[in-house]
Amino acid sequence: MNAVYGLFAGLSALLLVVAGFAVVTRRHFAAVVGFTAFGLLLSLAWVALAAPDVALTEAAVGGGVTGVLLLSASVQMRAKMEVLPSWGVRFIAAVLAAIVTAGLMLVVLMLPDEAPTLAPAAKESLAFTGMGNPATAVLMAYRALDTMLEKVVLLLALVAVWSLGRDHFWGGRPDFDFSTQTSGPLLLLARVLVPVGVLVGIYLFWVGADEPGGAFAGGALIAAMGLLAFFAGVARPPLVGSGWLRWAVVAGIAVFLIVGFGGFWGAGDFLAYPDGLAKPVIVVIEVAMTLSIALTLVLLVVGPPGRRP
Amino acid sequence: MSEALDVFTRIAVSLGAMFFLAGTVGLLRFPDTLSRLHALTKADNLGLGLIVLGLLPQVAWPFGALKLVLVWVLVLAASAASSQLVARKVRGGKDRS
Amino acid sequence: MREFYLLAGVFILLTVAVGLTRVLLGPRGADRMMAAQLLGSGGIAAMLLTAAGLESAAALDVALTFALLAAVAAVAFTKSSGRAARTEED
Amino acid sequence: MSSAALLILVLTLPVAGILLVVVGGGRQARGISLAVLVGNFAVAVGIGGAVCRTGRAVTYSSGGWTAPLGIQLRADGLSVVMLITAAVVALAVGVYAPNEFAVRRGGVETRRSLAFWSLLLAVSCAMNAIFLGNDFFNLYVALELLTFAAVPLVCLTGTRATLEAALRYLLFALTGSALYLLGVALLYGNYGTLDITKLSGLVRYEPGMPLWVAVALMTSGLAAKTALFPLHLWLPPAHGGAPPSASALLSALVVKGSFFLTVRLWFDTVPGQAGMRTGQLLGAMGAGAIVVGGVLALKQERLKLLIAYSTVAQIGYLFLMFPLAGHVGALSGGMLQAAAHAFAKASMFLGAGLMAEVAGSDRLDGLRGMGRALPLTTCAFVLAALSLVGVPPTGGFMAKWQLLSAAFSAGQWWWVVVILCGGLLAGGYMFRAVRPTLVEGIQPAAAIPRLREWVVLALAVCALLLGGFSKKVLELLDIGRPQITEMRP
C-alpha cells in the first residue's frame, strides 16, 4: 500500500503548501484563487479518508458557491494588496500558532489506540431508517434535530444578509452581475451546462439515501448552476419581496417541522418515523430541503437587494 | 484480453500525465499570454482526454463510462468557453489586474 | 495497477501545483486565471485516477461535480478580473 | 404528549414563528412574534412546573434515538431558571419594540420589520436550545444560531460604525466557535460520545491530557464569545451602537449563551476535576473584567456605552464561580448573577432607549430633568442600578452574597476584595448615570406610550423580585444537578 501512503503524503504536502499560500500571500485575488485550489485538494483528501459524502459536499460548496462569493468580495476590495502588521506581531502570532499546532499534533498521537466509535450502533439501527447510506441516516434520523437547526441557521444567515441592504432597495432585486455584456460562448455554456448541472444535482440528492450524495451537495450544485445562469444573463435574481420566494426558502424547515410533529401521533416521538415508512418520509423532507438549500445558497451569494423594486 | 487493456490504460494515462506536465511547463515558460493559453488548452483537452480514454475500460458499464465521458465533455466545454473569453480580453489589450 | 493510478494522480497534482506560481507571477488577470484552470482540470484528472485507485465509485461523482463547477469558476474569474481591470482604470 | 415533549415544543415554537414571519412578511410580524413569545413563556413555565413537580431533570430524546447515537435534550434547575429569564426578557423586548419595527396596516414590508422580528425569535430559539442542549455538537449548532441572530442585530440601523462593530463581532464569534468545535472534535475522538451525561461518567475514569486540551480550547472559544476580559474589545461598540431593543437582547441574553455552555462544561462535564490553577486563571480574568470594565465605564460620556462597559464588568462576576467551584454558593451565585443581570441590564438598555428618544441623544449631560419627563423609566433605571451595584434586597445583591460566602468558605479572601471593589466601581458609574436624571432640567414633553415605560419598570421589578424569592430560586437551581461526591482539596 505504498502508493496509498504516497497519495496521503503528497496530498498532505500540497494541502499545506496551498493553504499556506492562501493565508500568507499579500494579493487578495491570488489568495482567493489559492483557496479555491485548496478546496479541490480537500475533496481529494476526503475521498482518501473514505468520506465520499463529505467530499461531494466540499466539492459542491467549495468549488462553486464559496468561490464565487469570495471572488465577488475580492473584486470589490479597493486595496489589492494586504498590509501586514510589524514583524513583532507576526512573530508572536506565529509562535502562538506553532504552540497550538504542536499541542494538537501531540493530542493526535495520543488518541486512543482502540478508537471509540459509534459505527456499530449506526449500522445496527440502519435497517430501521430504510437508508443504505449511514451518513444520511445520521443526518436525517439519529441527529435529525441538528440538521433541522442547521437549516434554521442557513435561513437566518439569509435574513442577516438581507438585513444588510439599504431601506430604499427593500423588496427589489439583488444587484448581482447579470450584466448585459453577454457573449456567445457564455450563453451557449449556460444553455448547455445549467440543465445538465441541475440534473446531476437532483441525481446527487436522489442517490444520497443509499449511496454517497445528499441534499446539501445536490442543492449546492444546483445553486452554482443558478449563478451561472445569472452570469450569462439568461436569468435574473428574484425580487426579495416575492411571495413564492419566501415560501420556497422556508419549505425545507416547514416540512421538517410538519413531519416532526406528525411523528408524535405516527410513531410517538418528535421526528420519529413510522415503521416501514421512514424512507419515503425522509425523501419527502429531502426534496423540500434540496429546493430550499439551492435557493438559499443562491440568495446568500447574490446578496441583499441592491436595486429599486 | 484484460492484460492488453491494462497496458493500454497505462500508456494512455502516462501520456495524459505528460500532457499535464507539458501544459505546466508551457504555462511557466512561454513568453506571452496567448501562447500560454495555447499550452493550457492542450493540457486540458488532450491530457484529461487521454486519461479518460485510459480509464474507460476499467470502469463499470454503462454508467461509470458515461460519467467519465461526461466529465471530459464538460471540461472541454468549460475550457473552450473560458479560453475564448480570455483570448477576447487579451486581444482587447486592456486587462492588467 | 491500483498503485499506478494513485502515483499518476499524485504526479499530475504535483505538476499542476507548480503551475500555481503563475498566479503569483501574473502579470495579467488572464494568466492567473489560466493557472487556476489548469489546476482545476489537473485536479479532476487526479480525482478520476483516485476513483480508480481506491475503487471509490463516489469519487466519479465528485469529479463530475468539479467538471460542472469548473465552468462556473472560470466564468466568475473572467467576470471578476474584467471588473477588477475596470476599477483599476478608473 | 408528555411533559417531556414540552422541551421540543419550546425549541420548535420560535422556529415556526420565524417561518411565519418570513413568509408573511413584515406586516403580521409583530402579532405573530408576540403570540409566539407568549407561548414560549408559557411553555418555559410549564417545563419549570414539570421539573419542580418531579424534583428531577426532564429529558427528551429526539426521534426516540437515545444518546450516544441520538441527541438528548435535558432540563434541570439551571435550564429552567435561564429558560424563564430568557422568555421574560424576550417577551419584554417584543412588547417594547418601537414603531420603527412595525408596519402600518396595509403598508409594505420594510427591511427592519422583517429582520428585527425574525432575529428576536431566533435569539429566543437559540437560547432555548442552549439551555436544553445535552449534546456538545447540538450545542455548537445552537451557539452558531445565536451568532447569526446577534450579529445582524448589532447593525440594524446600517450606519458605518455599527457595520464595523458587527463585522468585528462576527470575526470574534467565529473564531470562538471554531475553537469550541475543535475541542468538541477532540472529545469525540477520545470518548466516542458528545452527550454531556455520558461524558461526565467517562471522564471520571479516563481523564488525561487530550481532555484538558479539549476543555482549554472550548473554554477559550466560549470566553471570546462571552467577551471575557481581555477578549472584551468587541463588546462595547457592538452593544453600545445597536438599537436599544437589540442592545437589551445582546447584553442581557446573548452573552449568557456562551457563558452557560462554559458552566455546562466545567460543572457538569468535568465536575470537581478542574485544576486549581485553571479555575484561578478564569477567576483572575473575571476580576480583570470587573476592574477594567468598571474603570472604563466611569469614563464614558454616553449612557449606552456606559451600560455596555458595565456589561463587561458584570460578566466578570460570572467567572468568579470557577475558582470557587465545589463550594456552596459558587454555582448558585453565578447563576443568580446571570439572571439578575439579564433583567437589570435589559431594563437599563430599554430605559436608556426611551431617554434617548426624548432627549434626542444619549449623552449623559443631556439627561437632566428625565425624572420628571419619564418618571416610571427613571424609577426603573434606579432600581436596575441598585441591583447591578448589589444593594440589598435585589437579585444582584443575593448573587454577590452567594459568591462572597463561597469565597469565605473556600478561604480565598482575594475574591472578596474583588467583589467589594467591583461594587464600589459599580456604585460610582451608576451614580454618574443616575445623577443627571434626578437633577432639575427641561426635557421636551415626552410622547412615549406608557406601555413601553411599564415594560422597562417590570423588568427592573423582576431583578428586585429575584432577590426576594432567592430562596425558591436556589432550591430550583439544585434540581437535577449531578451529585458531586469528591470535593477538590
Next chain:
Amino acid sequence: MSEIFGFTAACLVGLGLYGLIVHSSALRKILSFNVLGSGIFLLLGVIARRGAAAGLVADPVPQALVITGIVVAFSATALGVALIRRLDEDDEEEGEP
C-alpha cells in the same frame, strides 16, 4: 496511516489561527477562518476513519458532523462577505460623492 492527515489538520489549524491574527482585512480573516475550519473538519475526518468498525469503513457520525459544519461555515462566510461588500460600497460612495 490516517495520522498523516491528523498532522495536516493540526498545521491547518495553526495556519488559520496565524492568518486570523495577522491579517488586517476582513476578507483575509474570513479566508483564514475557513482554513482553520477545514483543519477541524479534517481532524474529525481522521477520527471518523479511525473509528471504522462493524463493516463500515468509517464512523459515519463525525462525517455527518462535518457536513453540518460545512453548511454553518458557508453561512458564516456569506454573512462576512455581505458585511465586507456593504462596507466597501459605503467607502465608494464616500470616495465619489
